[in-house]
Each structure stands twice: as C-alpha cells, then as structure tokens.
Amino acid sequence: xxxxxxxxxxxxxxxxxxxxxxxxxxxxxxxxxxxxxxxxxxxxxxxxxxxxxxxxxxxxxxxxxxxxxxxxxxxxxxxxxxxxxxxxxxxxxxxxxxxxxxxxxxxxxxxxxxxxxxxxxxxxxxxxxxxxxxxxxxxxxxxxxxxxxxxxxxxxxxxxxxxxxxxxxxxxxxxxxxxxxxxxxxxxxxxxxxxxxxxxxxxxxxxxxxxxxxxxxxxxxxxxxxxxxxxxxxxxxxxxxxxxxxxxxxxxxxxxxxxxxxxxxxxxxxxxxxxxxxxxxxxxxxxxxxxxxxxxx
Amino acid sequence: xxxxxxxxxxxxxxxxxxxxxxxxxxxxxxxxxxxxxxxxxxxxxxxxxxxxxxxxxxxxxxxxxxxxxxxxxxxxxxxxxxxxxxxxxxxxxxxxxxxxxxxxxxxxxxxxxxxxxxxxxxxxxxxxxxxxxxxxxxxxxxxxxxxxxxxxxxxxxxxxxxxxxxxxxxxxxxxxxxxxxxxxxxxxxxxxxxxxxxxxxxxxxxxxxxxxxxxxxxxxxxxxxxxxxxxxxxxxxxxxxxxxxxxxxxxxxxxxxxxxxxxxxxxxxxxxxxxxxxxxxxxxxxxxxxxxxxxxxxxxxxxxxxxxxxxxxxxxxxxx
Amino acid sequence: xxxxxxxxxxxxxxxxxxxxxxxxxxxxxxxxxxxxxxxxxxxxxxxxxxxxxxxxxxxxxxxxxxxxxxxxxxxxxxxxxxxxxxxxxxxxxxxxxxxxxxxxxxxxxxxxxxxxxxxxxxxxxxxxxxxxxxxxxxxxxxxxxxxxxxxxxxxxxxxxxxxxxxxxxxxxxxxxxxxxxxxxxxxxxxxxxxxxxxxxxxxxxxxxxxxxxxxxxxxxxxxxxxxxxxxxxxxxxxxxxxxxxxxxxxxxxxxxxxxxxxxxxxxxxxxxxxxxxxxxxxxxxxxxxxxxxxxxxxxxxxxxxxxxxxxxxxxxx
Numbered sequence: 001x002x003x004x005x006x007x008x009x010x011x012x013x014x015x016x017x018x019x020x021x022x023x024x025x026x027x028x029x030x031x032x033x034x035x036x037x038x039x040x041x042x043x044x045x046x047x048x049x050x051x052x053x054x055x056x057x058x059x060x061x062x063x064x065x066x067x068x069x070x071x072x073x074x075x076x077x078x079x080x081x082x083x084x085x086x087x088x089x090x091x092x093x094x095x096x097x098x099x100x101x102x103x104x105x106x107x108x109x110x111x112x113x114x115x116x117x118x119x120x121x122x123x124x125x126x127x128x129x130x131x132x133x134x135x136x137x138x139x140x141x142x143x144x145x146x147x148x149x150x151x152x153x154x155x156x157x158x159x160x161x162x163x164x165x166x167x168x169x170x171x172x173x174x175x176x177x178x179x180x181x182x183x184x185x186x187x188x189x190x191x192x193x194x195x196x197x198x199x200x201x202x203x204x205x206x207x208x209x210x211x212x213x214x215x216x217x218x219x220x221x222x223x224x225x226x227x228x229x230x231x232x233x234x235x236x237x238x239x240x241x242x243x244x245x246x247x248x249x250x251x252x253x254x255x256x257x258x259x260x261x262x263x264x265x266x267x268x269x270x271x272x273x274x275x276x277x278x279x280x281x282x283x284x285x286x287x288x289x290x291x292x293x294x295x296x297x
Numbered sequence: 298x299x300x301x302x303x304x305x306x307x308x309x310x311x312x313x314x315x316x317x318x319x320x321x322x323x324x325x326x327x328x329x330x331x332x333x334x335x336x337x338x339x340x341x342x343x344x345x346x347x348x349x350x351x352x353x354x355x356x357x358x359x360x361x362x363x364x365x366x367x368x369x370x371x372x373x374x375x376x377x378x379x380x381x382x383x384x385x386x387x388x389x390x391x392x393x394x395x396x397x398x399x400x401x402x403x404x405x406x407x408x409x410x411x412x413x414x415x416x417x418x419x420x421x422x423x424x425x426x427x428x429x430x431x432x433x434x435x436x437x438x439x440x441x442x443x444x445x446x447x448x449x450x451x452x453x454x455x456x457x458x459x460x461x462x463x464x465x466x467x468x469x470x471x472x473x474x475x476x477x478x479x480x481x482x483x484x485x486x487x488x489x490x491x492x493x494x495x496x497x498x499x500x501x502x503x504x505x506x507x508x509x510x511x512x513x514x515x516x517x518x519x520x521x522x523x524x525x526x527x528x529x530x531x532x533x534x535x536x537x538x539x540x541x542x543x544x545x546x547x548x549x550x551x552x553x554x555x556x557x558x559x560x561x562x563x564x565x566x567x568x569x570x571x572x573x574x575x576x577x578x579x580x581x582x583x584x585x586x587x588x589x590x591x592x593x594x595x596x597x598x599x600x601x602x603x604x605x606x607x608x609x610x611x612x613x614x615x616x617x
Numbered sequence: 618x619x620x621x622x623x624x625x626x627x628x629x630x631x632x633x634x635x636x637x638x639x640x641x642x643x644x645x646x647x648x649x650x651x652x653x654x655x656x657x658x659x660x661x662x663x664x665x666x667x668x669x670x671x672x673x674x675x676x677x678x679x680x681x682x683x684x685x686x687x688x689x690x691x692x693x694x695x696x697x698x699x700x701x702x703x704x705x706x707x708x709x710x711x712x713x714x715x716x717x718x719x720x721x722x723x724x725x726x727x728x729x730x731x732x733x734x735x736x737x738x739x740x741x742x743x744x745x746x747x748x749x750x751x752x753x754x755x756x757x758x759x760x761x762x763x764x765x766x767x768x769x770x771x772x773x774x775x776x777x778x779x780x781x782x783x784x785x786x787x788x789x790x791x792x793x794x795x796x797x798x799x800x801x802x803x804x805x806x807x808x809x810x811x812x813x814x815x816x817x818x819x820x821x822x823x824x825x826x827x828x829x830x831x832x833x834x835x836x837x838x839x840x841x842x843x844x845x846x847x848x849x850x851x852x853x854x855x856x857x858x859x860x861x862x863x864x865x866x867x868x869x870x871x872x873x874x875x876x877x878x879x880x881x882x883x884x885x886x887x888x889x890x891x892x893x894x895x896x897x898x899x900x901x902x903x904x905x906x907x908x909x910x911x912x913x914x915x916x917x918x919x920x921x922x923x924x925x926x927x928x929x930x931x932x933x934x
Contacts, residue, residue: 184710188771191668191703192725192778202724206715340793341764452879453656482655483820487864487875509794512866546795553794557826557850557865564805566827568798572763588795 019288029280036274040092047085052241054079068262075262078253086246087266093242094271097158098224098278104162105223106216109169114208116170117177118200128174134167143226147235154237161226169215173208180207210288217282221275228271243267301367302470302503303329303352303389308364310347310356312576319577321347323527324364331470334497334504336518336535338511338550340573344527345507349475352505353385369470386413390464392457394476399460400448406459407444410434413466433462436499437492454485461492471503472496478513490516511547512554515539523547526574526584529603533610543606543617546585583615591616619681620645621782621814622667622701626919627676629662634884636662638838639676641922644782649808649815651825651846653861654835657880660818663835664784667816668703681781699729702775706787708767712759718743718770719755725778742777745810746770747803765796772803776811783807785817789824801827822865826850834858837891838883839919844926855928856898889913890931898932908932 020026039046050056062080063071074083116127143160150156180186186203194202230236231244232251250256250264310322322344329335339345350356352366354373366373369388376384393399401409410433411426413419420426431441437458448456457477464472474493478486494517496502506517514521515535522532523546531544542548549569555562571588574580580587586596595615606612620643629637637659644650654660665671667678680701702725705711712721722739726732743751746769759767768788775783788804789797805828807813819825825832825846832849834842834857842855853859860874876895881887887894893912898904904912911931920927 183713184705184707185713187670188703188705188711188774189713189724189728191670192728192774193699194724194728198728202716203713207713340795454879482879483822483861483864484655484876485879487873491873491875510866511794516866549795553797554866555823555826557822557862563826563847564828566798566801566805568800568802569795570799572765572796573793 016288020284023284023287025280026284029277029284032273032277033281036091036095036270036277039088040095043088043092047082047088049085049089051082051085052089054081057081065258065260067260074266075260077249077255077260077263083246083262083266086241087243087270090241090243090246090267091270091274093154093237093240094224094227094244095274097154097161097227097242098220098274101158101161101165101223101227102216102219104158105166105219106169106212108162109166109215110173110212112166113170113173114177114200114204117174118181118196118204124174127170131167131170134164135171139164140229143230144233144235147230152235152237154240157227157230157235157237160230161223165219165222165226169219172215173211176208176211177204180204183207210285214282214286214288217278217285220282221278224271224275224278243271300331301328302331302333302369303505304365304367305352306365306367308348308351308366309362310344310351311361312347312357313359313361314577316577318361320527320579321576322351325524325527325529326364327522327529327532329471329503329505331503332497332501333520334506334518336514336521337505337507337524338509338514338521339524340509340550342526342573342576343524344576345524346475348524349391349473349505349507352473353389353391354381355391383417386464386467386469387417387419388469389471389473390467390469391473391475392460392464392477394479400456402448405445405447406439406451407434410444410459410462410466413463417467419467429466430462433465436465436496437462438488452485453481454488457481457485457489458492461489461496465496470501471505473505473507475507476509477506479508479510486513493517510554511539511550523550526579527576528584528613530585530614531606531610531612532603533607537607537610541607541610543610544612544614545589545591545616547612583613621681622816623679624663624667625677625679627663627666627678628674629659629666629671630674632884634882635838635886636883637666638883638886639919640835640838640840641676641919642833642840642843643922644814644816646781646814647808647812648830649804649817649828651829651832652816652818652835652840653820653822653825653832654818655820655861655880657837657883658835659838659883660835661786664703664786664816664818668701668784699778700781701784702778702780702782703784703786704768704771704775704788707791708764708771709759709791711771712767714759716758717755718748718757718759718762721759721770722774722777725774729778738777739773742773743770745776745807746773747799748773764792765799768792768800769803772800772807776807779811781814783813783815785815787819787821788817790819790821798827804828822850822862834861837880837886839891839929841892841920841930842926842928843920843922843924848926854926854933855892855930856896856932857892858928860897889915890917890929892930898930904932 057080062076064076064078064080066076068075072082072084074087076082112127112131116124143164146160147156150159186199189199189203227242228244228247231242232248234248236242236245246267247264255263306326308322308325312319312321325348327335337345351362362374368384407430410430414426414429420429430444434441434444439455439458443451443455451459478489481489490513497504504517506514508514518535520532521535521538522529523544525546531538531542531547538547539551542551552567569588574584582597583600586592589596601613601615603611603613604617606617623643625641627637627640640663652660652663662671666673719739722742723735726735726738740751743754748754748766748769789800792800801824804815808815829846831844832846833840834849834855836857842849842853842858849858850862853862860876863871863874874897878895890912893899899909899912908931917929917931920929
C-alpha cells in the first residue's frame, strides 16, 4: 500500500502547509528567513570575497572608517574592508553554524529523550542525571573551556554548541514520550505483539516528530546567538567572518567610541532579525504540532 | 399547580465555531415546580449538558441564546452580574460529573464546602460555617473527620458526596445534577442515588437530573424529558415514559439497557444503527429519521412538534 | 475437557497489594464469559495478565495450542499471543491519531510479518466488523469517524489476526447508549460466525445479560460466584452478587440492598471471608452462630472452577 502511504503523507503535508499559511507570524518569519538564505547562498554574486582580505582592501584603495555614504552601501572598517561584504559573507557562516549545531543538538537531545522516556527505569535515571549535570553546569564557562581546548575553528564551535545545548531538548522529549507511552494505542500495539522497535518507530516517533521539528526551529536562534557570543568573546574561527566575529572586531577596534554605527549595526540587526524569524517559524510549527497551544477549544 | 422554581420557554443556544454556528439547543420549553424533579436523558451531543449550564448562565462567552429562563421568578438573562452570583449557589446549584476535576486538589474538603457560604454570606462567621459544614457532611453521609481530608484522600463516591454537600451549602431551591453517577461503580451509584432521593424527601429541593442512562432516572425523577439533536422529543411522567415510550428514539434508549431477567433481551442486545447526529450538521426534517426504524417519506421533510401521546405525555413524532 | 485458556490459582501482586488473589477459571471454546466486578475487584489486572501485558506473580495461565503465546519477534518486553486479541474501553485512545484506519487494522499482520493478501485481509476484517464498504475507510483517520465506528475499527484490528479468544475490557462503557446494542450484537455475531470465545470484563450486569453464557463475579481479587448467566443473574446465591443485582436500575424490581462503604484496599484484605465486613447476610444476624464465626475467621477459598455453579460463601455451601 505504498500509494496509500504516499497519499497520506501528501495529505499531512498539505494540512500543515495550509495551517502554516494561515498564520501571519509564520509567513513573516518564513519570508524573512528566505531572504537571508538567498543572501547567504548568493554571497559570491553579491560581494567579492577578496574584499575580506585587508591587504586586498588596502590595495583597492578603500578609505578607512568610511561611513555608508562615503563608501558603498555600508561603509568600511578600520582595515578598509567593506562592511557590506562582511555582512553578506557573515550571514553564510552564522546560518551554517546555527543549522549544523542545531542538527547536532537535536540529534543528541532526541535520542537521549526518547530512550530515557521509553525505556525508563535505571537507564532513565542515569540519563537524566547526566542531563541535569549538563543543565546545571554554567554554560558559558564550559563552552569557553571547551572552545579553548579544542581550538578555534568552525567545526569545533559547532561541536561545543551541540554538546552544551541538548539537555533541554532531551527533557522536553522525555516528557512527551512519557505521555505518549501511556496512551492506550501503545497498549493495543503491544497486545498485538509489537516489540519496542516497532512501538518507537510506529507510535512514539510519529507522535513526537512535530515537537522535534518545532524544537529544532527554536534551537537554531539559540545556536546562532551562542556562536555570536563565543565569537564576540574571541573564541570564534579567525578565518570565518561570522556576524559575531564582526561584532567582536567592531568592539575591539573602538567602533562604539568612534560612533562608527555602520560597522556593528548590520551584523547586530542581522542576528536579531534571523533569530526572530526562526522563533516565529518555530512557534507556528509548535502550534501546529501541539493543537492544545493553538486552538481555544 | 405549585409555584414554579424554573420556567424555560423556547430556549435556543448556539455555539459559534470556526466551521460555523453549532445549534446545541433548538427550542426547549419546560416548567419545574417547587419540590419536583425532572430527568433529562439523551446521548452525547443532544444538548443536555449545554441546557444544564445555560440554566445558571455558565456558557462560554460568544454563545448566542434566545428564549426565556425564569428562575425563582427572575429573568435569568436580565440579571446583573451581582444578581447572577446570588442566583448561583443560593437559588440553584450544579453538581458536575467527574468529581476529581471539580474539586480543588490543594484545599481540604471542608474548606471547599465552607467557601460558598462565606462568599454568599449565608453564615455570619467562620465558626458558624464550620458548624454548618459539619451538619452538611452528616447529611450527605460523610464522617466529620473527612472535613480535613484532601480530595485525593477520598474515594470517588466520597468526592461526589463532597460535591453534593458543596451544592447544598447555601440551601438552594434547585439542584442541577449533570451525570453525577456516570463515573461511579454500581454500588456507589446506588448510594448516591439513594442520598439524592433522601435529600429530596427531607426538604422541598427541586431537582434536574441529567444522564444518558434512562433507567437511572426512574429512581430519582418524577418527570422525564428525552432530548435528541437539541430538542425534547418526548416528555411525561417518568414511569409512563419509561414503560410506554411512544417515540421510537425513547424506545431504543429504554431498550439499550436491558431488563435483567427479561427473556426477550437475553442474548439479544438491542441498539440503533448509525450514530447520534453532530449538532453542526443535522439531518433534514425529523433529525431522527436516518436512524428511525419506522421512518416514512414525510419524516425527511417536516420536523414534528411535541403532540399529546397519552396522559401527561407528549412526543415529537408524526406516528403518535 | 478442552478450554481456550485455563487460569489456575493466578495471583498478581503489586508490592503488598494483592490485586488478583487466587483466580481459577477457564474459558471454553465458543463461549462468552463475563467477568463482573466493581473497580478495585482486580478484573482489569486479570484480563491484562491473560493478554500477557501483565506479569503473573504466581499460578498458571495455560492456553490451548492455537492460542499459545509466541515470544515476540524483536525480543522486547511485550508478549503478544496471536490467538488472543484484545479490545478496549476507550476506542478513541486505542487508535493512534496519526495512522489511517488501514494501517491500524493491518498493524497486527505487519508485526507478525504476514504480508500476503494484506489488503484483502484488512478489507475482510473491516467488513466483518460492519464497516462496509471497507475501501471507503482505508484512507480515513480515527478523528474522521464516529465513536461507534472507532470501536468497530478496534474490533477489526483484533479480528484480522483470526483469534480464538477475544478479550474485551468494558467494550461499550464509553459509547453512547443507542450504539451499545449494535456493538454487543456484533460481538455475538462474531462468536456465531467464527467460533470465537470472548472473555469480557465489565461492571455492567446488563451487558452480561445481553451476551454472556457464563458470569464470574469478582470481589477484591477473587471470583466469589461463578455459573451460567441465567442462574447468576436470576437466582444469585452469594450475598455480594445479590446486593449488586438489587441495585441495578434495570432489574425487575427487587428490594434494594445498598452495601455500606466501598471495596476495601487490596493491601488490607479482611481475614476470614473477604466480604464479611460488608456482608448484609452476616449483619442481619440470621446466620447460625458457627457459620457466622467461620465467616470472620476462615477463608471460604476460591470457587470450584469445575462445578456447574459455585459461590464462595459459608452460608450457601
């Protein structure tokens, strides 16, 4: 009955799409995100990557600390580099780190949460103690220590974020799995002879997948902000110009004192808007996944 | 005729959902004299609980109502918020099903019984409220030491008794019981029914008892009204409605719970084909016609009104 | 003598709570046995034990060959019996809202990896359960059908496995009154057509009158009276059965005997006869002194499962 399964999947997708479309915050979030994704993907067309190199910038004869009117759309920094170019290429790094770290976070969190909730007993107690351990450890010092031990590159940043931010996902999923596990249809399936693999794949996962997706969209902004924080603290990858890195360099080189707002404002606003967009999408998906949140009846 | 505690005329209640208006109650009229009891029976979606909630104006905002409800001589829909508060508890009180959810888990049973008295100033002091709550507990058959118990420490039957004590706290003239025994075991149900019958003997308490189980009503109600799709389809003295039902729906409902010992129902369960209609999408004509074993062509077009069907009995069916 | 399943002195204890405390009974081929009791009588725990969802503390549940429990395919905790299938009180909860009716009914076949003629077998089970034409229901979701139809889907999901024994836990308690009869009639029809046995657990004596061949009355973890339906519901001998029957609203009027209080906690089962603290017969003072003293000191023990009818009461045996 594959055609039936496909039909069903199409119907579900259609329903989710229709519900998503009818939500104004969801549509706004999605449009904004789409714009930034286009910018990130089209970076090579929009801005010359060589402009990120101070030597190239100097050779091109760019002015230093030029305001937006004086040079290009967004002016230049202390090293004569175009802020526009940094903004465009920074969106690429920030979005990539945000998404990659989220995949890691959600994978660890989902596996721990589902196993813990479904298996229960001693394994649950053990996994939850570990989760709590990660929850109570002050996040920033741990991230700083890990980042400095592992070294400053993009992959390590992703690893640091992934390893430190999964516990909340794990706890959320465990709670949801515990509720689903109590439902009578799980009993029914078990009485039909189903094993644990079947129960998880057929009954638990389909009933928590919406929550996983919604949780993932809400984890992206957190990852982006974490990357920004780490970069701002000087723990970012020196060779990847993320928005956080831009903010750090602007701060360190006195853009605030010089009132060179064009240096830090684009990256700051970029982070704000992307985070907001993901949050709007995440909330909308959460409402679709969990009807209790959205409907009044 | 006795003085009326409740008079309902042409009451219609419509909910508004995302998919359009949902007519839950579509024109219901009845009177209830002081000391009388009325049993309302019907299945899910027939509008019986909506009706019960409407009698104390407990409906959600945005619900449209029309018609008239006179409670103790006052026009319910014209009452001020203050007047309405006074009517709830002191004139009419409601006992819900699901006794676990209707009680606050972090307050003792005694405190929850005292609360309405203090709010409505039917007692002068906290001490007086304590004395009264002890009397109420005795009246509903609960030991006094359970005044200090929390809901989770009580059994289902005891919780239902606490709810009844609460409802009686302000000496109402009218008690509305919405499926009060549905979640209870047989023996506990019998205990609660006996309690309600005893309370009615002791005072001039009027009662509206709502249930899906017709046979329960013959114990506690003098009159029966059977609801289907938002309307009363048959009404009359309870025994004659139960034993000489004229509407085919009433007959089916009465037969749904077999008489034990009756050979005709032995190994012969009886039911109706199809499902009760959803209020948002009622069939044309008589709403019962798609399930009716006796339906004729004319039933598809015209919805019959209640018409005489025996002594004091009326039914909404073209065949009577 | 043959039986589909035979319970021999089954106990299920949870810590100090003796939920099922020595039950012996068997279900014969093609019979409907009603296990009647109030909440706290242990009837739900017992039916879960028969299904294999609940581990038995002691005693034995023996199935005939065709209903033999098979260890499950991927070694998990569940232990399903192919020949023993179950239907539930709340059909809405028993159906996964994210599965279609087809997937729900086919689930048992897929778990057992019996994929030949799947669509045909699912269709046959649905139409046997009264959902016709079955193809119309294949792509539907549980929320698109009515409560009565959902219970029929649950029944189809059990019948697709062609069981010898159907366990039913309050199969009509959450359904509307007018639908009740249809579902019960369907259960009787299945017995007639397929030779199935049904073990139905209920607090509803009317249901037993409607469909059961035999009735077993449970009180506090044990069967206190067992026999043919006409006898148990017509001339009950155990005082508990008599009291229970007297308060059924549907009874042709007999004098009500409302027992005081509720079933005691199964952690504190009274000594002697477990019913004696609430027994109207003992309280009436009409019993001979030596019988009355036995009631408070000596356990009458489980009923004899091989007798035609039996009551665990000192006053009647």
